[in-house]
Amino acid sequence: MIKHAEAMDFAQFHAAYDLLVEKARSNKLLPDDFAGGTITLTNPGTIGTVASVPRLMKGQGSIIATGAIRDIAGAKIMTITSTYDHRIIQGAESGMFLRKLDALLQGEDGFYQGVGSSQPSVVTAPPATTHPATDRESFRAPGTAAAAVAGSADDLTHVAAAMALVRAIRRLGHRAAHLDPLGSEPPGDPSLDPAPLGLTPEAMARIPTDVLRCYVPGATLAEALPHLTATYCGTIAYEVEHIASHEERVWLRRVIEAGEHRKPLSAADKRGLLSRLTLVDTLERFLQRAYLGQKRFSIEGVDVTVPMLDTTLELAAAFGARKVVMGMAHRGRLNVLAHVVSLPYEAILEEFEGGGAGSASDPEAVTGDVKYHLGAEGTYKTTKGQEVTVSLLSNPSHLEAVNPVVEGWTRADQTDRSGPEPKYDVSTVVPLLIHGDAAFAGQGVVAETFNLARLKGYTTGGTIHLITNNQIGFTTDPRDGRSTDYSSDLAKGFDVPIIHVNADDPEACIAAVRLAWMYREKFHGDVVIDVVGYRRWGHNEGDEPAYTQPLMYDIIKQTPPVREKYAAQLAVEGLVTAEAAKAEADAAYAKLTEVQQALKARRSRTSGEERRIVRAAVAEPETAVAADVLTRVNEALLAVPDGFTVHPKLKRQLERRRETITQGGPGGMEWAQAEALAFGSLLLEGSPIRLTGQDVERGTFSQRHLVLHDPTNDRRWAPIQHLPGARAPFELHNSPLSEAACLGFEYGYATAAHPALVLWEAQYGDFANGAEVIIDQFIVAGLAKWGDTSRLTLLLPHGYEGGGPEHSSARLERYLSLGAEGNIRVANCTTPAQYFHLLRRQARHEEIRPLIVMTPKGLLRLPAAASKLEDLTQGRFRAVLWDGERPQLDQVTRLVLCSGKVYYDLTAAPRRAATPHIAIGRVELLYPFPSEEIGQYRSRYPNLKEIFWVQEEPRNMGARKFVLPKLRDVVPAGVTIGDVSRPERSSPSEGYPAAHQAEQARIVAAALA
């Protein structure tokens, strides 16, 4: 036993080790030598064993066994195993231990330097000879040059220093890279300097690169160092060493150092690149002159974005993709639309000429959006003649909010939903996001979206991220905009490789895209390219940037456009003469002038065609389902495979679902059963469904249980995903703990996958305000701004049940205040059957609209709310439920209208029996408000004198403010309108249960008084 090994340096450990071996050999071990150990090291490799899995004896925590070192295809391979007691050591810890061991053996953390400096003489071989080459790369076996350094303490110290230097260059070389086109000096880092490490040119000339496992040319460090520096500290730089996966790290190092992505461009490619930069530059110059003073958020300063997108699309097509889904902000959008989405110049100039006007006063017209927010879809033709669809999604001004939408949209496009199993193919559609440097660092949705990238329910096989880094956000400098050096730093926490590149080196920018693509192809992960450029104008073209960044803008004024710089470079290389380059630019300008003139002539003759929101009245869909179908579905939802054990407590609960179907009781059908039957029946009819949200598989209130877990072995089984006869898939995923990105994702998914019923459930309804941007800017206004809609359904659990201010209200008032032009639906059901019909209606309605459902907590199991099978086999969703217990309509003088759970408080009140003159109606569909049905009071209740709106929410919340004016619109003469609610409050409910009870009782009493 070597005690306190953790406090020893290598020499001390080695000495203790020798002593122990000696004691064992000479039979001098004492009982104390065996006590107190935690980890046993065994070495069956010395007898030739390749790998062994030792058995733990009582009391042992872990045994690390090292196998024989084998020479395979020039690489040294050794298998190390860790056998551990699961009660003491977690699997992940054991894996981390092996990973650490591997990293140290590869020289990380200055391991060999530490070994060498502790007592070099104890090391009998140079580090590389003891390396286990467990990585997939085959590092070069040490040759004679390596052997030559053995034995010299100085040389070993130098080798350790050399490894530290290589490691520093890989980790921190970016700090010395020349990334800024405006010429600022990079900060550098002391660890990049060989001198303090004692690495003289002579010493470096004695260190073979073999032992350093570099992939740059050069036999010794002296020869390799300039290549390493050029690789890591040029106009392109890399951050990959933070990545946890060893395989990814080693692969990236190899590709980067071997320069696989930096293969020189052909002469034709270079000319092509200049032509593209010319088009980009010319469009901006033209717009600047032709429409002086109009905002366009020019691309100038990061012009290279367009050729980078060209390369992306070329590679996408080469790797078999048929579509790229893009999200971006305002900056550079017009240029991207023209040159990447292939929108004709006419369409862009038309916007500047005042196109789209005339919609403002037409209530049915799409009211539109500013030109730098509008989406478009086009076809990009690659140089090889392949076609790739490019979808640039519409986005609001809210920076980065479109990110999750792009991911969801892409995922929908990648998924084949034509059969009972969803089939994903991440190679067919590729997501691409363009970020601003300030927004990327500042907006939380960026992090939330990165967190989706590798989740089973959300992955899109790797997103290509470009940060168009103009080193400014509006008027804010980077030092005021983030706490870290790089805009991209957040991505490091998500194991994402980061490539920084100088925007004025277009060839390096192309190389960056190539590396990004190679990585996506191999590992299907996200990758970030930080394109460091500048902003030629102010935040927009009318802004004076010198008020706030005077020195920066002095430099920018003297910085020629990248087109000019690159044209000069190609002139020097003898590829394009200065005259030819100018002629090309002049021709591009002339073409734009021509388009503009033609457009002006045409616009005087024709008026633009307006898009309209189609509002034809459509028939209510059938939502009832035959009893035999529901019985079959119900049975199938209870079925598990042979040998699968259902948790005994849950089994009893689920079995009751059989009785509600066959015997109509006891207690009737609960919410979750009706929901499952709605889902199941829709799947049989061919409606694809996707349900996500926090803990949706089980349900926040332990009500849903769509996924069963075998308590004996943790096996998972979701009966609804194995429904016999299903014609469409059911995608079901617990979501990460995010609202903005998760709801944004579902919005994108639902909008792209129109026929599918996509549902997102909040853990509690009030948490949805964490996704307000998605609700206000996309779900609510998307139809009017962009013509986008979907069947996206929000399930928002809530209830005034004395649980305090949070979770009492799902903020119904917000949604009601946002309903207009029939943009959304807002419902609040009081029975499982109503919910069943509502879900089915939402999936089948010909008018596609998002739906917001206020879902209950206590009603999930309330016997009074339960439904019967026949409620599902007949009828349909009812916008208003009239009082079935007041058949004497002419006796009714007061109508109490309410919505949701308070109905049960009212009907359970003892006073109810004494009020035959009071009928209680439930408004189940609040928006669009069923004015017509409610308005027929006279024919329903001929002696009506008053109508009360009753709600649990404070006066300033709930449906009151929305409903009262609607009632006034339809109220018959002589009928008064009153209302009952909590008093005006800033917080939705009382924090004390007793105060809640008192308020609840008061509301009921006032309604029935």
Ligand SMILES: Cc1ncc(C[n+]2csc(CCOP(=O)(O)OP(=O)(O)O)c2C)c(N)n1
């Ligand atoms: C969520 C949000 N907050 C604030 C703004 C206002 N705004 C518009 S552009 C901008 C600066 C963006 O800087 P950056 O992300 O670097 O992009 P750039 O304009 O420099 O291309 C700001 C703050 C916004 N559009 N969205």
Ligand SMILES: [Mg+2]
């Ligand atoms: Mg910026």
